[in-house]
Amino acid sequence: MKLIPVILCGGSGSRLWPISREHHPKPFLRLDDNQSLLQKAFIRAASLPGVEEILTITNRELFFKTQDxxxxxxSxxxxxxxxxxxxxxNTAAAITAAALKIASAYTPDTQLLILAADHIITNQAAFEQAVESARELAATGRLxxxxxxxxxxxxxYGYIEAKDNQVLRFIEKPSKETAEHYISxxxxxxxxxxxxxxxxxFIxxxxxxxxxVLNTVNTCLTHSRHSNGKHFIQIELDKKHFMAVPDISIDYAVMERSSNVAVVPCDIGWRDIGSWPAIESLENKDAHGNTTSGEVILHSVKNSYIRSNTKGRVIGxxxxxxxxxxxxxDALLVAKRSYAQDVKNIYIDLKNRGHETHKFHRTVTRPWGFYTVLEKGDGFNIKxxxxxxxxxxxxxxxxHRSEHWIVVHGMAQVTRSDEEFLVATNESTYISAGQKHRLTNPGVIDLILIEIQSGExxxxDDIVRFEDNYGRC
Amino acid sequence: MKLIPVILCGGSGSRLWPISREHHPKPFLRLDDNQSLLQKAFIRAASLPGVEEILTITNRELFFKTQDxxxxxxSxxxxxxxxxxxxxxNTAAAITAAALKIASAYTPDTQLLILAADHIITNQAAFEQAVESARELAATGRLxxxxxxxxxxxxxYGYIEAKDNQVLRFIEKPSKETAEHYISxxxxxxxxxxxxxxxxxFIxxxxxxxxxVLNTVNTCLTHSRHSNGKHFIQIELDKKHFMAVPDISIDYAVMERSSNVAVVPCDIGWRDIGSWPAIESLENKDAHGNTTSGEVILHSVKNSYIRSNTKGRVIGxxxxxxxxxxxxxDALLVAKRSYAQDVKNIYIDLKNRGHETHKFHRTVTRPWGFYTVLEKGDGFNIKxxxxxxxxxxxxxxxxHRSEHWIVVHGMAQVTRSDEEFLVATNESTYISAGQKHRLTNPGVIDLILIEIQSGExxxxDDIVRFEDNYGRC
Structure with a gap:
């Protein structure tokens, strides 16, 4: 029986602000080993025996980042x-779309393994064993x-109450007292x-x-753009019809209501990476209980986490x-450990204000590479x-704007009106407002250039796109 | 009798890092009203009746900043x-140089009023009254x-013990118990x-x-560069001879040893601005006891001071x-109130490491204006x-470097080898390595340009100066 791991890659990760942003959510957070949580989820899924394809459900804004x-x-x-x-x-919509699509693209008995992109699982062998057991139960028609x-x-965390592998009920985040009772x-x-x-x-x-949920997702799939290859699915869900789908979790929509759910108890070193203390727990501490990265100077500091990923900045x-x-x-967080869950309030406040730092980093990833805003001045921007x-x-x-381009690394191929020419390292060119233009890296090393935009x-949003390799016209 | 206020403008201000740096010490720190401590000292001195000239003793690196x-x-x-x-x-050297120079430039009975550039005095009327009393005593030959x-x-703080205006002794920073005894x-x-x-x-x-001290300072003055105008003194002290002067404070060298010191008791709202809590005490607090500047979002925060002067950054x-x-x-400080005096340890550590942030800000003042380093890359710098x-x-x-200049505000006049030409807003030019060049603002508004340096x-220090309006050749 075929198994397709389904990775859910999304979420705002408001409690991990300022590293996580709306367009750079938790799954993209890189740990000490420079792997993102998303990459860890991919490797975890790819290592399962017999897997030939991984299906990812994500926001279309995150598509290129995810691919990267x-x-x-x-490998x-x-x-x-x-x-x-x-x-x-929410998760019910995403998982229903996956199930419907997999049932039609392959055989209806194809198995799905739903995985989040913001978890840590430290015991891969135990994980594989647990998946093996889960597949056997799933083959008998169980969730x-x-x-x-x-x-x-x-x-x-949420909890599951079970008796002899039969799930009795799902429980949302409990109080501390209740949780203690659960453990005992x-x-x-x-x-x-x-x-x-x-x-x-599932269907x-x-x-x-x-x-x-099932009907609205089905309708949405019918109206969506499919580009099926021989061995893979690619669907861009239609916005209008997707809005009609209830915003509800898989737990609430199906798991809590079904009497057909089995649990596979396992000890796989699982953790949900939900807040800064969870990240801290994954990294090494020094003798004073401190975890630091970047250029940091400490004096009489204990049990603290200091993360600076900004080149050229020092923290005392x-x-x-x-x-x-x-x-x-562009953003700094200073938070007391006992208030770690409240970091989301800063994120929500920024979002309510329409502040850019809830959404983007100063470095913005694009399908072709990335740009970093170096300076915004009166009448000019430098990127x-x-x-x-x-x-x-x-x-x-x-x-409304003209652009100066100075190449500082690599080679640029520039289209400007009817001309096409190369600009080498330490050369520059100029694009007037109103001129059609295109920038290409024709070479085999990265092209880095400084753009100085000038205009009122x-x-x-002052951009008219005529042609785009990434479907953004 | 003539009075010349003498402003001592110096000090590292290590306890006010990261705002104060070696080349941007405490006197240049601007308060809420956008006046620097130095400017407040100048205004304080200039407001005294009969003052026609103010003498400042400072580091030559700080000369242009001080003038600005x-x-x-x-006014x-x-x-x-x-x-x-x-x-x-230290202060003995500076004050001795001032006294010797004033004695010779004017009459020996000319009075000096020694003022620091990092103090706050809130009651100007009481200050003027106290200076008046001090001048009367000084005229009778007293310190x-x-x-x-x-x-x-x-x-x-240091303390003075006195009886009937006669100083009995000067006391260095006492313990808390001793200080309490002094007050009672x-x-x-x-x-x-x-x-x-x-x-x-004084002499x-x-x-x-x-x-x-007197002899070495005298020798140093003899060997220094004087440029006396009609009404003012300008001396650049000779480095070699200045090194021979003992590094000692005026208190220790003269005041503590002399039996000829009188005190004028006064209530002038004086404070020494020595650390962040002292700055905080000058600014307004909100209902939770917080003082903030810049873009700051607080959640469950009390009795804290948050200062962000960086455009485009938000602090949660x-x-x-x-x-x-x-x-x-380029630098961030997070410090507990009770450790405010220990901020200097960060500064000292940075200094020992030869780290740039102990010395300069990312924006560096020059006699002709300033520059800000926007980005340092591999083979290029952007300013x-x-x-x-x-x-x-x-x-x-x-x-070793070529330079691209893009004018984003105002007009530039550029000298390049034998050419001289104008570069207007939104125009650019290029200086090759090895080409003599000069940049001038011929206009009446600020010239702002972006410089992209490129080279190995x-x-x-890769600069050969041929001519300079500020004596830096």
């Missing part, structure tokens, strides 16, 4: 399929959840959010418990204890632009 | 004299110190470091108590109490340069 992360770790060259959402709509033995009265009773597991079932079992259960900390300091080029080898920006035009209006 | 600060507030167009030190050598009634058992006894004053005496009285006392603070957060473009109207950089040449070696 996969390319770095997809087996597995097929990668995608379902792209126009916006987040299967992986449950791990709770090791602490966590109030941030021995019948409770942490709900890992890892589920296994065959596509047709049958959805018919019973959430027909509205004096007399602090139990504090999280997370520094990025550093990196274009990957063989990549092109769109053929475009701006009404410098918004990102 | 004065220009902003010197009376007072004469400004300068004694420029090649390096800091006079201003002493203020202590209002708290400060351990960071009623015979003790805070030593403000404000002194008044005639030049000849006579120096002859008795620190002849080595969660669950903190009694903390100082001071953010600059934003501001040239004030009618100002010029030196005629210079670099061996980009150190500031």
């Amino acid at each position: 992360d996969y390319v770095e770790v997809n 087996q060259n597995l097929a990668t399929s995608f379902i792209l959402e126009p916006f987040g709509r 299967v959840a992986l449950g791990t033995q709770p090791t602490a009265p966590e109030t941030g 009773s021995g019948h409770f597991y942490w709900n890992t959010g890892i589920f296994c079932f065959s596509a047709n079992t 049958e259960e959805a018919k019973k418990h959430c027909p509205d 900390v004096v007399g602090m204890e139990d504090v999280f300091i997370v520094d990025t080029p 550093q632009i990196l274009v990957k080898p063989k990549c092109s920006l769109s053929l475009q035009m701006h009404h 209006y410098l918004g990102e | 600060d004065y220009v902003e507030v010197n 009376q167009n007072l004469a400004t004299s300068f004694i420029l030190e090649p390096f800091g050598r 006079v110190a201003l002493g203020t009634q202590p209002t708290a058992p400060e351990t960071g 006894s009623g015979h003790f004053y805070w030593n403000t470091g404000i002194f008044c005496f005639s030049a000849n009285t 006579e006392e120096a002859k008795k108590h620190c002849p080595d 603070v969660v669950g903190m109490e009694d903390v100082f957060i001071v953010d600059t473009p 934003q340069i501001l040239v004030k109207p009618k100002c010029s950089l030196s005629l210079q040449m670099h061996h 070696y980009l150190g500031e």
Whole structure:
């Protein structure tokens, strides 16, 4: 029986601000080993026996970033399929789309393994064993959840109550007292959010418990753009019809309502990476209990986490204890350990204000590479632009701004009106407002250039795209 | 009798890092009202009746910055004299140089009023009254110190014990218990470091108590570069001879040893601005006891000071109490209130490492304006340069780097080898390595340009100066 791991890659990760942003959520957070949580999920799935294809459900804004992360770790060259959402709509919508699509693309008994992209699993062998057990149960027509033995009265996790592998109920985040009771009773597991079932079992259960989700997702799929290759699925979900799908979790829509759910108890070293203390727990501490990265100077500091990923910045900390300091080029967090869950309030506040730092980093990833805003002045913007080898920006035009380009690394191929010419390192060129232009890296090393935009209006929306390699026209 | 206020402008201000740096010490720190401590000292001195000239003793690296600060507030167009030190050598050296120079430039009975550039005095009327009393005593041949009634058992200040205006002794920073005893006894004053005496009285006392200081400073003056105008002194002290002067404070060299010191008790709202809590005490607090500047979002924060002067950065603070957060473009401080004095350890550590952030800000002031380093890359540097109207950089040449200049505001006049031409806003030009060049702002508004340096070696020391308006050849 075929198994397709389904990776859910999304979420705002508001409690991991300022590293996580709306367009750079938790799965993209890189740990000490320079692997992102998403890459770890991919490797985890790819290592399972018999896997030939991985399906990822993510926001369409995150498509290229996700692909980039996969390319770095997809050494087996597995097929990668995608379902792209126009916006987040909780887990029931995503998983239903996956089940319907897999049932029609392959056989209805194809099995799905639902995985989140922001978890840590330290025991891969135990994980593979648990998946093996889950597949056997799933083959008998069950919905299967992986449950791990709770090791602490966590109030941030969901719990599963079970008897002889039969799930009795799912429980949302409990109080501390309740969680302590769960641990001592021995019948409770942490709900890992890892589920296994065959596509047709899921669809049958959805018919019973959430027909509205099933029907609206089905309609949405009918109206969506499919580009099926021989071995992979690629769907861009239609925005209008996706809006009609209920915003509801898989737990609430199906798992809690079904009497057909089995649990596979396991000890796989599972953790949900939900807040800064969870990240801290993955990294090494010094003799004073401090975890630091970047250029940091400490004086009388204990049990603190200081993360500075900004080149050219130094952080001095004096007399602090139990504090999280997370520094990025455009935003800084200073939070007391006991308030780690409240970091989301800063994120929400920024979002309500429409502040850019809830959404973007100063460095913005694009399908062709990335750009970093170095300076915004009165009437000018300065950006550093990196274009990957063989990549092109769109053929475009701006009404209100002219652009100076100075190449500082690599070679640029420039289209400007009817001309086409090369600009080498330490050479420059100029694009007037109103001129159609295109920037390409024709070479085999990165192209880095400095762009100085000049004009009375410098918004990102002053762009007319004529041609684009990435479907953004 | 003539009175010349003497402003001592120096010090590392290590406890106010990261705002203060070796080349941007405490006197240049701007408060909420956008006046620097130095400017406040200047205004304080300039407001005294009969003052026609102010003498400043500072480091020669700080000369242009000091002048710039004065220009902003010197509405009376007072004469400004300068004694420029090649390096800091404590207060005895500086004050002795001032006394000797004033005695010879004017009459020996000319009075000096010694003022620090990092103090706050809130009651100007009381200050003027106290200076008036001090001048009367100074005219009778006394050394006079201003002493203020202590209002708290400060351990960071020096104290004066006195009886009937006669100073009995000077006391260095005492313990808390000792300071409490001083307050209750009623015979003790805070030593403000404000002194008044005639030049000849000081010289006579120096002859008795620190002849080595007097003689070495005298020798140094003989070997220094003087440029006397009609109404002002300008001396650049000779480095070699200045090194021979003992590194000793005026208190230790003269005041503590002399039996001829009178105190003028006064209540002038004096404070020494020595650390972040002292700055905080000058600014307004919100209902939770917080002082903030810049873009700051607080959640459950109390009694804290958060200062962000970096455009385009936001700071989120969660669950903190009694903390100082001071953010600059290249350095961040997070310190517990009770450790405020230990901030200097960070500064010292950075200095020992030869780290740039102990010395310079990312924005570096020059006589012609300033520059800001926007980005340092592999083989390129990007700077934003501001040239004030009618100002010029030196005629210079670099061996290893070429420079692209893009004008984003104002007009540039460029000399390049034998050419001379104008570059308008949104135009650019290019200087090859080895080409003599000069940049001038011929206009009446600021010139802002972006410089992209390119080359294998980009150190500031790759510069050959041929001509300079500011004596830096």
